[in-house]
Amino acid sequence: MSREDEKNSINMLEEGIYISPKFEKDLLPEFELSREFFEEIYSMPGGEKVKECIQCGTCSGSCPSSYLMDHSPRQIFAMIRAGMRKEVLESNTMWYCTSCYYCYVRCPAGIKITDVMYALKRFALKDKDMKVPDNRPVRFMECFSAMVKRYGRNCEAIFTILYYLSTNPFRMLKHAVMGIKLFIRGRMPLIPKKIKGADDVKKLMEYVEEMER
Amino acid sequence: MIKYAYYPGCSLESTNKAYDISFRAIMYHLGIAMKDIDDWNCCGATAYISLSENMAFTVSARNLAIAEKSGATDVIAPCAACYLTLRKAHEYMMEYPEIYAQVNSALNKIGLSYEGTIKVKSPLEVIIDDVGLDKVRIAVTNPLKGLKVACYYGCQLVRPRHVFDDPEEPVKFEELMKTIGADPVYFPFRVRCCGSSTILTYEQQALRMSKNVLLSAKREGADIIATACPLCQINLDAYQRRIEKEFKIKLNMPVVFFSQLVGLALNYKYKEMALDKSIVSPKKVLEPYLHSQEEVKEGK
Ligand code: SF4
Numbered sequence: 323m324s325r326e327d328e329k330n331s332i333n334m335l336e337e338g339i340y341i342s343p344k345f346e347k348d349l350l351p352e353f354e355l356s357r358e359f360f361e362e363i364y365s366m367p368g369g370e371k372v373k374e375c376i377q378c379g380t381c382s383g384s385c386p387s388s389y390l391m392d393h394s395p396r397q398i399f400a401m402i403r404a405g406m407r408k409e410v411l412e413s414n415t416m417w418y419c420t421s422c423y424y425c426y427v428r429c430p431a432g433i434k435i436t437d438v439m440y441a442l443k444r445f446a447l448k449d450k451d452m453k454v455p456d457n458r459p460v461r462f463m464e465c466f467s468a469m470v471k472r473y474g475r476n477c478e479a480i481f482t483i484l485y486y487l488s489t490n491p492f493r494m495l496k497h498a499v500m501g502i503k504l505f506i507r508g509r510m511p512l513i514p515k516k517i518k519g520a521d522d523v524k525k526l527m528e529y530v531e532e533m534e535r
Numbered sequence: 536m537i538k539y540a541y542y543p544g545c546s547l548e549s550t551n552k553a554y555d556i557s558f559r560a561i562m563y564h565l566g567i568a569m570k571d572i573d574d575w576n577c578c579g580a581t582a583y584i585s586l587s588e589n590m591a592f593t594v595s596a597r598n599l600a601i602a603e604k605s606g607a608t609d610v611i612a613p614c615a616a617c618y619l620t621l622r623k624a625h626e627y628m629m630e631y632p633e634i635y636a637q638v639n640s641a642l643n644k645i646g647l648s649y650e651g652t653i654k655v656k657s658p659l660e661v662i663i664d665d666v667g668l669d670k671v672r673i674a675v676t677n678p679l680k681g682l683k684v685a686c687y688y689g690c691q692l693v694r695p696r697h698v699f700d701d702p703e704e705p706v707k708f709e710e711l712m713k714t715i716g717a718d719p720v721y722f723p724f725r726v727r728c729c730g731s732s733t734i735l736t737y738e739q740q741a742l743r744m745s746k747n748v749l750l751s752a753k754r755e756g757a758d759i760i761a762t763a764c765p766l767c768q769i770n771l772d773a774y775q776r777r778i779e780k781e782f783k784i785k786l787n788m789p790v791v792f793f794s795q796l797v798g799l800a801l802n803y804k805y806k807e808m809a810l811d812k813s814i815v816s817p818k819k820v821l822e823p824y825l826h827s828q829e830e831v832k833e834g835k
């Protein structure tokens with residue numbers, strides 16, 4: 323280990339990021355990247371709290387989806403601090419989060435866990451080298467924002483059809499009966515309404531996209 | 536000046552018109568004026584925040600800015616997801632000056648700005664805290680005596696912050712149901728998640744979560760589930776047949792909006808409250824209260 327690296331790792335320890343010696347060797351090449359990763363997480367609103375996780379497991383125990391996740395929420399926090407960027411961003415954990423905020427209200431360290439899950443989704447999507455384990459949630463978001471960009475609102479029927487076409491059209495057949503039942507009861511209007519300010523909404527969205535590029 | 540600006544949200548325009556119809560009716564009945572936010576746009580729900588935090592806050596803030604400009608002080612968002620999204624946009628703007636500045640610089644591009652004077656409220660909050668249960672009690676003419684209602688809060692109405700009620704042991708929904716004469720039943724899954732939008736992405740998981748909620752209410756002897764969230768209603772109602780098939784259970788549990796039940800207690804008709812829009816028909820369990828309506832009519 324060079325002097326420089328040693329100094330770096332001491333700095334990180336001081337910041338509350340624990341790196342076990344066993345991992346340290348493998349991690350060094352990724353050092354800079356990982357560092358950026360912590361910083362990105364720490365710099366999001368409320369993100370600095372991530373350092374204060376006491377690994378109590380309350381989040382994992384409260385989470386309705388943790389049994390399906392590659393790594394439970396508690397594990398994710400340990401991994402974030404251990405700098406396991408790739409493992410975190412390629413896991414399915416955040417994609418199984420339903421935003422139920424159960425962990426959020428119970429975490430004794432006051433970590434905004436649900437917000438961290440959103441942030442992990444964003445990081446995974448932004449980094450083209452990361453393999454997202456499942457494209458369905460991504461298609462979901464893409465179809466959703468396409469609808470809003472165009473009409474200013476989301477027409478649920480069209481959105482659902484678009485989404486199924488872009489993922490698995492056969493699944494749509496399974497839901498045909500339900501769709502018809504909803505339609506009969508006037509709950510499936512098929513014509514999207516465009517709002518007057520649709521262009522304004524599009525402008526807003528493009529402006530933010532531009533700013534973040 | 537009308538104090539309340541109303542933000543229906545996309546789902547109340549299409550799949551859950553029943554919530555919109557019944558809520559507008561009971562507000563009118565209780566004498567509370569509200570005005571739709573002019574040309575409102577989709578709040579982005581959980582989709583945008585996974586793409587870009589700023590995008591999510593900016594898109595939501597357009598609605599808040601328009602409401603603020605119209606002179607309103609409160610925004611009523613009936614959909615629990617809209618409620619949380621709009622409130623979150625407001626809170627984060629107030630808490631973090633960077634976000635406030637960024638969102639406003641985007642809004643300025645379309646000639647708007649948001650100062651931060653709006654309070655975002657859910658319909659339950661408005662009816663229980665602002666209008667008051669006493670006023671509701673006086674207005675009730677068709678009390679739903681003996682109706683066992685399971686009050687399903689779901690997630691985003693009471694979490695993440697303790698604003699309207701306790702995040703884990705809320706009580707106000709039950710109070711409202713008592714006020715209209717019904718018999719609320721406590722069931723363990725009342726603040727658990729129904730699976731929300733994962734019904735489209737990870738269907739099996741969402742079906743399982745919805746099943747837990749339905750089964751839990753059934754076991755406690757509920758006749759009907761009342762909810763305040765359109766997403767919950769769709770998952771529990773429209774997918775109920777699928778759940779029955781998938782898990783080989785019999786449920787037949789009607790799921791309606793709290794506002795529909797309140798409306799019924801205010802002596803609105805079954806159809807006026809759009810109760811016929813539910814997939815699992817609530818007709819049978821609500822029959823006793825419809826009869827008394829007929830009698831009232833005949834007695835006239
Ligand atoms: S509940 Fe909070 S402190 Fe406990 S393990 Fe989870 S994130 Fe860490």
Ligand code: SF4
Nearest residue numbers: 385419420422423425
């Ligand atoms: S918010 Fe997400 S991570 Fe937290 S308990 Fe709910 S599903 Fe699990």
